Amino acid sequence: MSCLGNLCDMNNKIIVNKAIKIHFIGIGGIGMSGLAEIMHSLGYVVSGSDIRINENVSRLISISREAIVFYENHQRNNVVGKDLVVYSSAIRPDNEELLEAKSRKIPCVHRSDLLSQIIGDKLQIVVSGTHGKTTTTSLCATIIERAGLDPIVINGGVINEYGSNAKYGSGKIAVTESDESDGSFRHLSPMVSIVTNIERDHMDFYTDMDHMLNVFSEFILNTRSIGFYDECRSIFGMAVLCLDCPNIRRLLSNYEFGKIKISTYGLSEDHNPEYLATNISTDASNTYFDIKTKDASFGRFSIPTFGKHNVSNALASFIATRSLGVDLDVIRGSLSGFTGVKRRFTNIGSVNGARVYDDYAHHPTEINAVIDSARSIVVKNNGRIIVVFQPHKHTRLTDLFDGFVRSLSGADVVVVLSVYSVNETPSKSHQDESDLHDALLSISVQAYKASNKDMVMQILNDINVVQQDVVLFVGAGDINSMSASIVSHR
Numbered sequence: 001m002s003c004l005g006n007l008c009d010m011n012n013k014i015i016v017n018k019a020i021k022i023h024f025i026g027i028g029g030i031g032m033s034g035l036a037e038i039m040h041s042l043g044y045v046v047s048g049s050d051i052r053i054n055e056n057v058s059r060l061i062s063i064s065r066e067a068i069v070f071y072e073n074h075q076r077n078n079v080v081g082k083d084l085v086v087y088s089s090a091i092r093p094d095n096e097e098l099l100e101a102k103s104r105k106i107p108c109v110h111r112s113d114l115l116s117q118i119i120g121d122k123l124q125i126v127v128s129g130t131h132g133k134t135t136t137t138s139l140c141a142t143i144i145e146r147a148g149l150d151p152i153v154i155n156g157g158v159i160n161e162y163g164s165n166a167k168y169g170s171g172k173i174a175v176t177e178s179d180e181s182d183g184s185f186r187h188l189s190p191m192v193s194i195v196t197n198i199e200r201d202h203m204d205f206y207t208d209m210d211h212m213l214n215v216f217s218e219f220i221l222n223t224r225s226i227g228f229y230d231e232c233r234s235i236f237g238m239a240v241l242c243l244d245c246p247n248i249r250r251l252l253s254n255y256e257f258g259k260i261k262i263s264t265y266g267l268s269e270d271h272n273p274e275y276l277a278t279n280i281s282t283d284a285s286n287t288y289f290d291i292k293t294k295d296a297s298f299g300r301f302s303i304p305t306f307g308k309h310n311v312s313n314a315l316a317s318f319i320a321t322r323s324l325g326v327d328l329d330v331i332r333g334s335l336s337g338f339t340g341v342k343r344r345f346t347n348i349g350s351v352n353g354a355r356v357y358d359d360y361a362h363h364p365t366e367i368n369a370v371i372d373s374a375r376s377i378v379v380k381n382n383g384r385i386i387v388v389f390q391p392h393k394h395t396r397l398t399d400l401f402d403g404f405v406r407s408l409s410g411a412d413v414v415v416v417l418s419v420y421s422v423n424e425t426p427s428k429s430h431q432d433e434s435d436l437h438d439a440l441l442s443i444s445v446q447a448y449k450a451s452n453k454d455m456v457m458q459i460l461n462d463i464n465v466v467q468q469d470v471v472l473f474v475g476a477g478d479i480n481s482m483s484a485s486i487v488s489h490r
Contacts, residue, residue, distance in 0.1 A: 129196030420477025
């Protein structure tokens, strides 16, 4: 029997007794920090450990230094006196805190099990996909919030409007970003399930693309058929899928979804989506687009960001929130007033007059999207796109190596940092930053290598960064600390 099963066998004493002490192993992770904040908001005694203090930990400590206790590094003593231990798939089975908790018979639950208990009685919008989850979740949350529905929100990035990636609301709706990296999103029961796209990634968990598609199909099949606001109001569930993605089209061709309502969307008429975003244009601050179906036109919308991928994300949020009955004008105003997500094409300052953006992109498709967004800025003034890239994990770099080379070749200058390695044991068969740097040089990309901030600053000086250029700091590791220090230094 699982630890969660034991928890339930205790008549939910752990969940209803707010005097218990909950410990999060790896509390600095974006998903874990959000759950920790929610549990603190609910009145539980929260602690957590991680190998270092990062921005997520600092945010939690700033909320309540006394109520949220942080232990730097993983040590057995950290779990002593705790009543419940929460872990994620990033925590190895031989983690000393996890082993100590089990030896003391302290209930241990995976983060997905805790999440499912927190939002189990809510009408859930659950956003999945390889790319675009965080922005789409944020857009949905913004719309639901401005509709006055006070949602629970757990996101994979800091929503600027909240200053956090989590919020506990008293309303009936929960908006959550799911985690496909370990298949744990199958534990959720969405009212509205969104799949933005499906691409090759996390192949340390998935055996192949067929396995990945099968797991996504299980997620979609968990979509509920009906939910209730109250005694008088009910809504029907649906899965919202982007037809611009070849693997989603393959999913729909190869799997049966029974009575689950499927709503499709996209930017291309070629695949005949139910909802189409069209007539896309931009100005200095916004992207504009129309939304229509075969039978209806919903008018003109805008979002204060760039890139067709963000139009697609906005379209998904439109469909999801309309299905919950949100007024059209509320959706339109929420999209136009969206304040963004931290580390999603975030303008953090300038270097020599050139605008500097920070982005979490760590997959070739995401890098393409970031460069595409930057290109819409520099094309008008004949500037350059300079990408400072930190590869995230040797395993991902090796598995998607050719894709990284192709995507980075869209920049004018590339600075490759050392690989940010986490939860892996690199081997000689893995490719590294030198391999990526050499591959870019071999196709005549102006590429450099750097291992620290000073080297990056020197390269930016040497290539004579000017006002017309855009500098992108890109990666899922700790590159944002470097970018912030470089901007503040200048």
